[in-house]
Amino acid sequence: MSEIQHMRHGSSIGQPVTRRDGVLKVTGQARYAADNHPSGMLHAVLAVSRIARGRVAFLDIQSARAHPGVVEVMVTANRPALALHPDDKSVPFSFSMDLLQDDRVRYAGQPIAVVIAETLEAATEAAALLAPRYEAEPVEVTLDAAGAFVPESVGVGAPAEMWHGDVEAGLAAAAQRIEATYETPLQFHNAMEPHCVVAAWDGDALSLDLPTQGLALTQMRLAALLGIRMEDLHIRSPFLGGGFGSKLLTGPQVLGILAARLVGWPVKLVLTRAQMYGPVSHRSPTRQTLRLGAAQDGALVAIHHHVRTATSRFDEFLEPSAGVSQAVYAAPAIAITNEAVRLDTGTPGFMRAPGLASGSIALESAIDELADSCGMDPLDFRLKNYAEVEPVSGKPFSSKALRECYAEGAAHFGWAGRPLAPRRMRDADGLLVGWGVGTATFPAHMFQAEARAVLRRDGSGLMESGTHDMGQGAWTAFAQIAADSLGLGLDRLEFRAGHSDLPNAGIAGGSAHTASAGGAIHAAGGQAIARLAELALADPRSPLFGAGNVGVVARGGRLLRRDDENRGESYADILARAGLDMVEGRGSAAADAAATERYAMHAHGAVFAEVKVDPELGQIRATRLVGAFAAGRVINPRLVRSQYYGGMIWGLSFALHERAAMDPRTGRIMNTDLAEYHVPVNADVPSVEAILVEEQDPHVNALGIKGVGEIGITGTAGAIANAVWHATGVRIRHFPIAIEQTSRAA
């Protein structure tokens, strides 16, 4: 078995195969959830609250109902019953939902009614006609809110407090010390595809077109909530227009499902862009204080990372920003502390690189500040404090090619010769030029996943696993793994994914989807091949008969003797002789507890940024980004590069652009569209390069894969902030960096 597995690598894995669904996408044929229009389908539109706290005193349901084309208005009184309370959290990764359970308003943008009509336009206008009247109460929506508490945990069960070594003693004895506070902003999910659902009931059976990052989890949560049997719930989710952590499952889609139940017709619900700023989770603001100390030679002696962040009044998710400080730099004393406030906002949640994105920009800035006070080149300083083992746990890394990342990135970027002092470089037009570096890191997770493989009598293969394509290329990367696992060319493989009827592929999250579902696919293929091999090896008529001891190789639709590849036979022949239509294999994957116990598992990278700053106007442009990343085995370099580019651009967005403008008087977000909620445009990213640094990891999982989906943000945001300092000499600790801060540097 292990021989076969080993030999199955090679033909597809590692190839820069273009997206198999690319043509569908560029020709508009890829059917996203909201592209479905079952016959008789009606349109649902949410009415959302404009106050952030209080109650809905009145809705003009009559006017809304009277509007031509309106079929029904769903409010608390007529909302179909649920089997569980919307605040129930018995299913993992569940958050409280706002499903019209009462008249309370807990945040601005909370759904308060649903209008169902024959057209989108009629439903939209009728929703406006509801003209709610509220009893508003004073709101608290900023980090300065009263009532800070020390949480029990942050993120998903990470300890809120951690002390390792004597931080105070370390700081007291340090030759150089810095203490600085960094602020990161409130950010909202802006995937191109807003949250949506098309729901069709048939008695108690429900079929959904619903973009989700976790088919099985969503199925479980919804079935429990709606009080129906899991097997009666069918979810199609072949393509997501981005998820980034927001599409595990949030409340608003459930309202579309309930609307369909109420009216007895299929219903489509699509959130508007503005409605994304409320009920679908967000990244909360943070205020992070870092205290670092270094010895005379630049060796870190202590790190204390303290975070103040926020959650909603009714549920808890705390951006785990400080976690990064226990994974990156070596120091004898490391402490992490957290505090939080409760705000009249929706509940924060997972947003690409939760905790790490926000924590990394603070840590990388602070490290840079300390390097500067030590008079050291920031890259040398990072190398000086290179963690040979995971700092707090002391575990060896399963693999860590970060040194190579620093070296390759620096060489490619041309880091050598960078002046130590800031404000020393100008371009031909007199623009200030600055260079910065940041370390990228992301833990390698594994989730439970399953797959089913079939080898058919016609020599073709089938792989089934309910994986999720958020745009990252799952249709392609998993097919590559599947093809190799079955010893077939991609053209002989049918790959089925994106449906809840298929084997549970876990979640597309935590940068672990390829490793987890890929591992299951790899195992399923292996089992199918093993079954086929059993048939051949035991059959005296097969040229492979008796090859059991030397083993066989599966390649190109044939099993071959390992010791003599001229002897072999096709899968089709083996099956035909055995009188079978197919053989089947099942596989699963999950974290290897023993390995996780022994090793620390992280992907790493080094990001180098060049920015130019107009010395009088303060306008900034990141003119060059070079990232070098080591994340284990690369299944498809083209797709992996795209993930790094996307992550790095997000990091740029984090440092320079993204920010929700919350009106603290009302709790309303004042920039709920892409004209005003800035993300980078093409002109903001003239040059992004990603280098794939070779790394072999025998421990992390069967395929040696670490995640690539989120790491690109980390490191990049800090590298840009550090480059802005190097260009201007002004250390800006409030993100995103704004013109009024940089123009003061003039």
Added chain:
Amino acid sequence: MNRFEYVRPRSVAEAVAAAAIPGSAYLAAGTNLLDLMKIGVARPERLIDLNHLPDLDIIEQLPDGTVRIGAQVRNADLAHDPDFRQRFPVVAEALLSGASAQLRNMATVGGNLLQRTRCAWFQDTASACNRRAPGSGCDARGGENRMHAVLGWSEHCIATHPSDFCVPLVALDAVVEIEGPAGRREIPLADFHLLPGDTPERESVLAPGDLVVALRLPAEAAGFAAHARYAKLRERTSYAFAVVSAAAALRIADGRITEARLALGGVAAKPWRARAAEAALAGATPDAAAFRRAAEAALAEARPSGDNGFKIELARRIAIRALTLAAAGTPDRLPALPASAFASSSTPRPRGLHV
């Protein structure tokens, strides 16, 4: 969006007659109006579609050298018109620094003049806004108002006019031709937009039914072509409204400025002509000291309307930048990033962006 009647007039006269009925609004490309209808800020009962009117999309040169631009000329068509861009490069540069290529392909000259403020509270029907709902108050005051006015504002409204296009136009003495129920009239662009005073709901001199039919730039405005630039400070490299902007146009002879034009954007409820600065520049040598003096004069009356005091110094600096660029001479070709601080900085060629 409310239900509305849709009217497609065949002539200007028909359009004006239709629009004179209360509750009507002209529809040009709709890149601003339709957005406002979707968020409930504009709720017209009747849309008068200008897109099928004859002759409104023509750029013509009159015998005296005046250029006349029909109200329905698309922003991109005007900016890329070879004659126009040669004679009025600063206008082309301002146009191309605005919005995105897709929007410019649609947006019209008339619509650009009459686009509404981007003030967030104006766009939020749950907020108090004197401009949208007279007498309701102004929630921008006391809010985050870094994009708001530092010149010509009143306690009733501190909004800015967001157009880039209008800034060089007002500097070059553009004239607006208006056809209304009372006949045809024309008015200098400088007098077209109104400062808020205590009637912020009145944004321009247009009366109900009034249609902008064309814009005119006088022949002499082309006399600045050799020294005319637009500079725009924004928070992204492209596709963002101006934090502050400036259009500068100079005539230089024998090392002296014989005539100067300067206007500012992003600072007031109208494109802001800086006549005091122009007077200060007349006869001066085009150098840093003169530009600084002019910028001081341009902003002499500025005061913050909230937490936007930083804009006053930035407005001075953008004025200096535009004047400096103008003095250096209009480039033969407009930069790939028009009006940008990074306009001349060479764009690195990405390696490895496409595998």
